[in-house]
Amino acid sequence: MSKADAFQAWCREQTQTALAPQFLYDEEHRVTGIVKRVSLSLVPVYEVLRQIESPVLPRILDIREQEGALLITEEYIEGKSLRYLLDEEGAQDDAFVIRAAKDILEALSILHNRIPPIIHRDIKPENIILRDNGRFVLIDFDAARGYSEVAQTDTVNLGTHGYAAPEQYGFAQTDARADIYSFGILLYELRMGKPYSLGAACDGSLEKIIRRCTQFEAKNRYRSAKEADIALGKIGKRKLRMVRALVAGTVGVAALCVVFFLLHKLSAPFRWGTDAIAPTPSAPVQAVAQPLVISSEEGIPCTCILEDPAAKNSGAIYLPENIYDFVPGETRVLMLDFRLPRIESGCEAEAHDEPEYTYFLRDWRPMGTNAGGDTITEDTVTGNTLTIREPGQYRIAFHTKYHGQGYGGNYALDVLTESDGMQFAASGAIIPCTCTLEHPLTPEERTRYLPESMIALPHGETLVKTLEVRPIRNADNCKAEVHDEPQYTFSFDQYVPPAGQEELAGTIGADIVQGDQIAISAPGKYYVWFETKYHGEGFRAGYTFWVDDAP
Amino acid sequence: MRTGTVELLNKLQNASDLAAFFEEYREELITETVGGYLTAIMDRSGIKAATLAETAQLGNYVYRVINDERNASRDTLLSIALALRLTVAETQMLLRIGRHAMLDPRFHRDAALLFALSDGYDVVKANELLDEIGEATL
Numbered sequence: 001m002s003k004a005d006a007f008q009a010w011c012r013e014q015t016q017t018a019l020a021p022q023f024l025y026d027e028e029h030r031v032t033g034i035v036k037r038v039s040l041s042l043v044p045v046y047e048v049l050r051q052i053e054s055p056v057l058p059r060i061l062d063i064r065e066q067e068g069a070l071l072i073t074e075e076y077i078e079g080k081s082l083r084y085l086l087d088e089e090g091a092q093d094d095a096f097v098i099r100a101a102k103d104i105l106e107a108l109s110i111l112h113n114r115i116p117p118i119i120h121r122d123i124k125p126e127n128i129i130l131r132d133n134g135r136f137v138l139i140d141f142d143a144a145r146g147y148s149e150v151a152q153t154d155t156v157n158l159g160t161h162g163y164a165a166p167e168q169y170g171f172a173q174t175d176a177r178a179d180i181y182s183f184g185i186l187l188y189e190l191r192m193g194k195p196y197s198l199g200a201a202c203d204g205s206l207e208k209i210i211r212r213c214t215q216f217e218a219k220n221r222y223r224s225a226k227e228a229d230i231a232l233g234k235i236g237k238r239k240l241r242m243v244r245a246l247v248a249g250t251v252g253v254a255a256l257c258v259v260f261f262l263l264h265k266l267s268a269p270f271r272w273g274t275d276a277i278a279p280t281p282s283a284p285v286q287a288v289a290q291p292l293v294i295s296s297e298e299g300i301p302c303t304c305i306l307e308d309p310a311a312k313n314s315g316a317i318y319l320p321e322n323i324y325d326f327v328p329g330e331t332r333v334l335m336l337d338f339r340l341p342r343i344e345s346g347c348e349a350e351a352h353d354e355p356e357y358t359y360f361l362r363d364w365r366p367m368g369t370n371a372g373g374d375t376i377t378e379d380t381v382t383g384n385t386l387t388i389r390e391p392g393q394y395r396i397a398f399h400t401k402y403h404g405q406g407y408g409g410n411y412a413l414d415v416l417t418e419s420d421g422m423q424f425a426a427s428g429a430i431i432p433c434t435c436t437l438e439h440p441l442t443p444e445e446r447t448r449y450l451p452e453s454m455i456a457l458p459h460g461e462t463l464v465k466t467l468e469v470r471p472i473r474n475a476d477n478c479k480a481e482v483h484d485e486p487q488y489t490f491s492f493d494q495y496v497p498p499a500g501q502e503e504l505a506g507t508i509g510a511d512i513v514q515g516d517q518i519a520i521s522a523p524g525k526y527y528v529w530f531e532t533k534y535h536g537e538g539f540r541a542g543y544t545f546w547v548d549d550a551p
Numbered sequence: 552m553r554t555g556t557v558e559l560l561n562k563l564q565n566a567s568d569l570a571a572f573f574e575e576y577r578e579e580l581i582t583e584t585v586g587g588y589l590t591a592i593m594d595r596s597g598i599k600a601a602t603l604a605e606t607a608q609l610g611n612y613v614y615r616v617i618n619d620e621r622n623a624s625r626d627t628l629l630s631i632a633l634a635l636r637l638t639v640a641e642t643q644m645l646l647r648i649g650r651h652a653m654l655d656p657r658f659h660r661d662a663a664l665l666f667a668l669s670d671g672y673d674v675v676k677a678n679e680l681l682d683e684i685g686e687a688t689l
Binding site for chain 2: 011021087088
C-alpha cells in the first residue's frame, strides 16, 4: 500500500470518530472536497446550506445519513485559516481586517437571512479560511442551528469559550446577534494579535465597531450583519450602493419577497398630515424569500470645519508627545512608533477614514546626507515604525491634511547608542472640529431623508409582507454615523393597526436605527411614524401605507 | 508555582483533554522555550543533538534551535518532531511554544503530517508522503 493510500485509509478511520475529514481528489490528485461526519441534528442546517452558492461559504455537495450520523461532502477550501495567520504573522493591519470582516459579514448575512435564520455560533479564527483567491470563507457549521421563534433558550450550548456570546451560556436563546458578538471578538484578536479580554481597547478605527459588537446585552449590539457592514463601510470608504441595487431588483427581477409603500406624510412636525406624495407607477411584483432592505442614500448634510493649528500656531501639540518634549542630544532613540489618533470630537471623523487626511513622514535621512528614506512608507496613518540602526543625528518631516487643510513640520532627533530602544507615544491631543447639521425644515426637505422606496412606491399596487427599514444617515464630510450617535435616532415608536385588527405586539422595536422588521400578516391600512435627532435637533414624520392581499 | 519541563511532559502524556491541558498550564507553556522543551525530550529519550541534526535533515541548524539562538520555522519544528518521534500532543505543544500554528486536520497538508506523526514516520517518509499527495515537502 502506498503512503498516500495509507493516509487515505487513516483519514477514513478518523472520519468515523469525527477527528479528521476524508479528502476527495480529482484526476490530477488535487483535493476537491472533504467528507466529514456530523450530528444528525444538523440535517435542517445542512439542507439549507446546500441551497447556497457563495464565494464566502463552502458548497455542500452531498448529505447522507450513515449509522446514526450525517456524512457531509463539502467543497475543500484551499488556503490558510485566520488562526494560522494569527499564529504565524501576529496582528494584521486595518486594511486586512476590514477585508476579512466584510467577507465574514457577507457570509453571516446570507446565513442569517434564511428563513428560519441559521446561526453559526462558532465564529472564530479557526473557522475562517483565507482562500488563495483572496476571499475569506466561513466554514464549519457543526455548532450551527436554526433560530426558532418559539424556544426561549438554546437547549445545547455549543461554541468556543472566549468567542461564544453570553447568551450561548444559557442566558437566552441565541440569535443572529450571538454571531455578531463572536465576530467582534474575532476582529479584536485579528487586529491586535492577542485574545480579547473584557473591556480591552483596540487600536485604530475598528475600536467602535468592536465595542458595539461585543456588548454583553444582545440588544445593544448591531442587530444584523448588514448593519455591522454598513458601519464598517464607513471605515472601508466603500460606497453603499446596495440599497439602490436592491430597490432596482424589486422591479426588474422577480426575486422580491416584500415591497411596501407609503402615501401620506406629516405636513407639520409632531402631527399627522395628509399631503400625499405623488404616486408613480411601478411594475407588479412577486413574492420571494428575502426581505427588502430599504434605505435612503441621502445623508443629512453636515458641515465640518477643522481647526487650523497653523492659524493658532499650535501644530506641535498634535505631534507625538515625546517628539514635542524631546530635548536634542539627550534621548536615545532606536525605534519610533507613530500611531496618531486623530479623532475629531463631535464629527466622529477619524483620521483613518479620510483619504484627504494623512500623516506621514516624507523625509528621513541622517543629517547632512541624502541616505535613508527606504524605511518610511507613506502610510503612517495606520501606524508606522521607524527603526534607526546607527547612532547619529536624524531629521524627520511630516505633513498632515484634512479636507485640504493641513500643516507640516520638521524635527531633529539624536540617536546616541544602540542600547535600549525607545518608542514614541502618540499625542493625546485631538484636532478640534466643529460640525453643523442641516436642519430640514419643510416637509419636502424631510422626505429626502426617508428611505427612497417609501417615497416612490405607489398606493394600491404594492404588496407588503415584511418591512425592513435600515436608514443610512451619514452626515457628509463628518462621517458621523447614525448608529454611533446616541443623540441621533430614527425610530418607529408607534404602530397603529387598522380598526378592528389586533395590534401586532412586539413586532416593532423602539430602536429601528439598528434595523427592524415589521411583519404584517393581514392586508389593510397602516400608520407608522418615526423621529430622528442629531445633537438635539430633529424632526418627526408620519406615514400611511397599504398592505394588499398576496397574489 | 512553575512546573518543570519533565513533569509537564508527564502531565501532557496523561492528559485526556489537550485543550484543558493547555489552559491549565498556559503560563508554564508561554515561559517555556523551544530549546528547553527539546532538550528535556532529548534527555528523556537519550537522543543526542548530533543524531537529531542528521535525522531531522537540518545539519548544524539544529544546534542553534536547541540553544534558542534561532526562531525555528513551523516546518523546521515539524521535521524535528518527526525525527524525535514525538506524539501528536507533544508536537502540538512544540508548535505552540515556538509560537506557530498547531496542526489542523481540516487542512490536507496538516492532516498528512498528523498521520505521519501518528504512524511513526521519519522525515524522509513524511516527505515522500507529502510529495505523493501533491503537498509541499518539509
